[in-house]
Amino acid sequence: MTQxxxxxxxxxxxxxxxxxxxxxxxxxxxxxxxQTLKLVQQAAQGKVVRLVAVSKLKPASDILDLYNAGxxxxxxxxxxxxxxxxxxxxxxxxxxxxxxxxxxxxxxxxRNIDHLYSVETMDSLKKIKKLDSIRTEVDGSEINxxxxxxxxxxxxxxxxxxxxxxxxxxxxxxxxxxxxxxxxQGLMTIGSFNESVSDSENEDFxxxxxxxxxxxxxxxxxxxxxxxxxxxxxxxIKQGSTSVxxxxxxxxxxxxxx
Ligand SMILES: *Cc1c(COP(=O)(O)O)cnc(C)c1O
Numbered sequence: 001m002t003q004x005x006x007x008x009x010x011x012x013x014x015x016x017x018x019x020x021x022x023x024x025x026x027x028x029x030x031x032x033x034x035q036t037l038k039l040v041q042q043a044a045q046g047k048v049v050r051l052v053a054v055s056k057l058k059p060a061s062d063i064l065d066l067y068n069a070g071x072x073x074x075x076x077x078x079x080x081x082x083x084x085x086x087x088x089x090x091x092x093x094x095x096x097x098x099x100x101x102x103x104x105x106x107x108x109x110x111r112n113i114d115h116l117y118s119v120e121t122m123d124s125l126k127k128i129k130k131l132d133s134i135r136t137e138v139d140g141s142e143i144n145x146x147x148x149x150x151x152x153x154x155x156x157x158x159x160x161x162x163x164x165x166x167x168x169x170x171x172x173x174x175x176x177x178x179x180x181x182x183x184x185q186g187l188m189t190i191g192s193f194n195e196s197v198s199d200s201e202n203e204d205f206x207x208x209x210x211x212x213x214x215x216x217x218x219x220x221x222x223x224x225x226x227x228x229x230x231x232x233x234x235x236x237i238k239q240g241s242t243s244v245x246x247x248x249x250x251x252x253x254x255x256x257x258x
Pocket of ligand 1: 056077098190229231246247
């Protein structure tokens with residue numbers, strides 16, 4: 001027997017074994033997802049809000065379990081991890097890149113993920129142009145883009161500041177005919193930790209919602225709002241979020257990143 005055949009055989013054995021081990025996990029995951037979805041729908045009061053399952057640092061088998069339960073939107077933070085998961089997993093998954101994006105990694109995102117649904121953490125015009133030009137080069141599918149806004153104005157957070165001239169230039173570039181493969185979908189924020197654990201209105205979400213209004217009016221748009229994570233997604237929806245990014249509540253605590 002060829003080595004290739006043996007290795008295929010081994011891989012399929014390992015897969016089958018892992019699958020039987022994972023029925024309990026699979027049940028737990030789909031239950032957590034359903035519970036979360038129910039909370040999302042309650043808060044949304046009839047409006048459409050997307051639930052993105054944030055699977056960073058979790059195994060591909062977890063994603064496959066949720067995929068088999070019908071989930072299609074997943075969020076990842078690390079380019080290399082996303083590239084390898086996207087290669088391995090079903091091609092009709094809608095991947096959201098939600099991690100810090102370095103200019104040098106735009107190439108890997110544009111080239112190696114055919115079905116990249118969105119990049120939510122776009123924070124400079126340079127990266128926009130880079131992602132667009134490489135995606136055009138490889139004639140890939142269109143990628144939705146959200147502009148990340150540093151609503152809490154914290155030094156360690158990325159994103160455009162609220163009055164940044166480059167933010168407006170970026171919107172204009174994305175709307176121009178020069179831009180071939182990117183579509184401006186919305187605005188995204190993480191917000192400060194303090195705001196996320198407070199019970200009252202979240203100031204960061206309010207700032208993002210106001211910016212949306214301003215941009216919608218100025219450019220005739222209806223931007224989406226990606227805001228809300230495990231600790232604050234219900235509040236985010238009350239304040240107008242149309243896409244929440246939930247990890248821990250669905251998958252449990254993450255291992256530390258090395
Ligand atoms: C990790 C991450 C999330 C998910 O966070 P949880 O608190 O686990 O729900 C959402 N958004 C971004 C940008 C993240 O990096």
